Amino acid sequence: MFWSVAVIFLAGWFLFWNTREKGIFSTLENVLNVLPASENQKKDYAALLKIGDFFLRKDDQTKTLMVLFQNNLELRPGGGFIGAFAVVKTKNGKIVSMETHDLSNFDSQIPNTIVPPYPLRETKVANFWKLRDSNFSPDFAVNAKKAEEFYHLGNGQEQFDGVVGITSNVLSSILKITGPISVEGYPGTYDSDNAILSLEYQVEKAFEDQGIDRVERKSVMSDLAKEIEKRVFAFSVSQKIRLAKILLGDLQRKDIQLNFKDASLQKVVANAKWSGEVDQTWNKDFLMISDANLGSFKSDHYVKRSVDYAVDLSSEVPRASLKITYEHTAKEKDWMTRNYTDYLRVYVPKDSQLTSQTNFDQTQSGNEFDKKYFGAIIYVPIATSKTVEINYDLPQSIHEDYSLKIQKQAGLLDIPFFLHIINTYGHKKDFQYNLDNGEVVLGDQ
Secondary structure, three states: OOHHHHHHHHHHHHHHHHHHHOOOOOOHHHHHHHOOOOHHHHHHHHHHHHHHHHHHOOOOOEEEEEEEEEEOOOOOOOOOEEEEEEEEEEEOOEEEEEEEEEHHHHHHHOOOOOOOOHHHHHOOOOOOOOHHHOOOOOOHHHHHHHHHHHHHHOOOOOOOOEEEEEEOHHHHHHHHHHOOEEOOOOOOEEOOOOHHHHHHHHHHHHHHHOOOOHHHOOHHHHHHHHHHHHHHHOOOHHHHHHHHHHHHHHHHOOOEEEEEOOHHHHHHHHHOOOOOOOOOOOOOEEEEEEEEEOOOEOHHHOEEEEEEEEEEOOOOOOEEEEEEEEEEOOOOOEOOEOOEEEEEEEEEEOOOEEEEEEOOOOOEEEEEOOEEEEEEEEEEOOOOEEEEEEEEEOOHHHHOOOOEEEEOOOOOOOEEEEEEEEOOOOOEEEEEEEEOOOEEEEOOO
16 A cells, blocks of 8 residues: 555655765765764764665666565554565666555465464454564564565565565655645645545545545555655755655654665664664663554554653662553544554563563563563553553663663654663652654663
8 A cells, every 4th residue: 555655765765876876975975074963863874875885886786675565553563564565676776667566465375374473363363474464573674584485475486685664654754845745636635744644544435435446446546656756856956865864764763674685784774773673782771662453453543652661770689660551542433443452562681570560461471582571462442541560670780880772663653751760879860751763772870
């Protein structure tokens, strides 16, 4: 459904680099150190240059990408439900072909033999595991590998040089530059504020009132993509620079995640924190919250989250208390909304021990990515709120030079986060943050 996002992303990406090739950005590598930007921004631009050079290289080699379109209105651990994917081929810096596949069709080619992960099976969301549900890990490297496996099980013939994951938030980002767009034959305009919901409504409900055949209901996506493509290729230099900045923001927020087979290129991506991988080297306090919408339609548009995390370092055994509040702001069921069923996993330091929990029944635990996780299925009915509380003991080593790394799930933005630290002397400090970027380190004493 969101294949147009890939057209926007890739058209903008290659337009930016082709402009650079013509000379406007040809000396950027040499002036990065004097740009009026922070050190982190300079590093990001340097990483973007290296990725661009990989695709612009005049080596007569075809590079093949798998692009996963993730609808984060139906949240999954990797970013969102995968409704479609594209196979994109580039050569000498040009897009030479792009094929899109609706997973409602492609998944029918995958044999009904693979048992799905526990929560999909338990809630009867899926009897068999297919590509649409392949991004069930919070780690994009795992999801990229799994997506390729399912692609080949569905008789896909391509060998990929990389996998790109894109959430629908990227469409809103691009429309911030293009401005509102009208599509001939359809009412209203699409802008950065309304595009995602308006398109959802168009392809799920409005097409019936307009007398459009169900088979053609998604044609609006193609028409919108073509209009956006025209505008992108007519951008001024200043608009192209704005486009690059916006795409960098989407990379930092994990709305775009990258995984390449070329080891040196993937190292660049990982160092820039664009790989969407769970940090397996961090040995201090750690927190990652992973939600999976299980058959609740597009209810994530209405589900608001906030997190309260307290850590007490004053006792012999450091203790943590995590509260996650879910507020289902919808008033009633409709074509996109249901009571919220969620599989919640919380990743913490590997030697942590669960001591108590509330609204987190039939808790499971396991080890993954050199971390401990606690998981359970939770329910949040429409027009209600629920707070999940998880209390656990942290490993003794957390006492030393306390720092907390939080890695945010792809597809989520602007999550209020409240942090309370009682240090080894019993003094309490309170902090408040807004989680937006892919990861952040907090509370360094």
